[in-house]
Amino acid sequence: MNVTPGRLRAIYELLQEFAPFDKWNLPESSLVTFELLAGKDHAEYSVDDRDRMCIAVNPDTHITLSQLVESVAHEMVHLRQDMLDRLPAKEPHNAEFRRWAKAVCVALGFDVQRF
Numbered sequence: 001m002n003v004t005p006g007r008l009r010a011i012y013e014l015l016q017e018f019a020p021f022d023k024w025n026l027p028e029s030s031l032v033t034f035e036l037l038a039g040k041d042h043a044e045y046s047v048d049d050r051d052r053m054c055i056a057v058n059p060d061t062h063i064t065l066s067q068l069v070e071s072v073a074h075e076m077v078h079l080r081q082d083m084l085d086r087l088p089a090k091e092p093h094n095a096e097f098r099r100w101a102k103a104v105c106v107a108l109g110f111d112v113q114r115f
């Protein structure tokens with residue numbers, strides 16, 4: 001599977017069409033940076049030194065399109081935490097994350113244990 005930043009952006013835009021993302025007022029995709037990760041990291045959300053929100057995914061650890069969609073969805077939950085100034089530096093997978101993640105998984109049919 002040929003993963004590119006543009007395809008990650010397309011997945012982000014796709015997910016924004018579906019609940020619950022369509023109600024979250026996440027930024028337009030043009031305001032988000034999409035990058036490819038190398039090495040051992042699977043996927044991550046970060047803010048770069050120019051204050052741009054960034055979703056990065058490792059193409060080598062994603063075999064299927066489903067995995068890719070789930071990873072972008074996961075990082076979009078972190079993006080929401082960040083937008084609301086509620087992204088904890090130490091433990092980002094807190095109770096609030098898990099509540100929002102569960103809403104995503106229920107709505108979109110993802111496995112909440114894996115998510």
Ligand SMILES: [Zn+2]
Pocket residue numbers: 074078092093
């Ligand atoms: Zn996470």
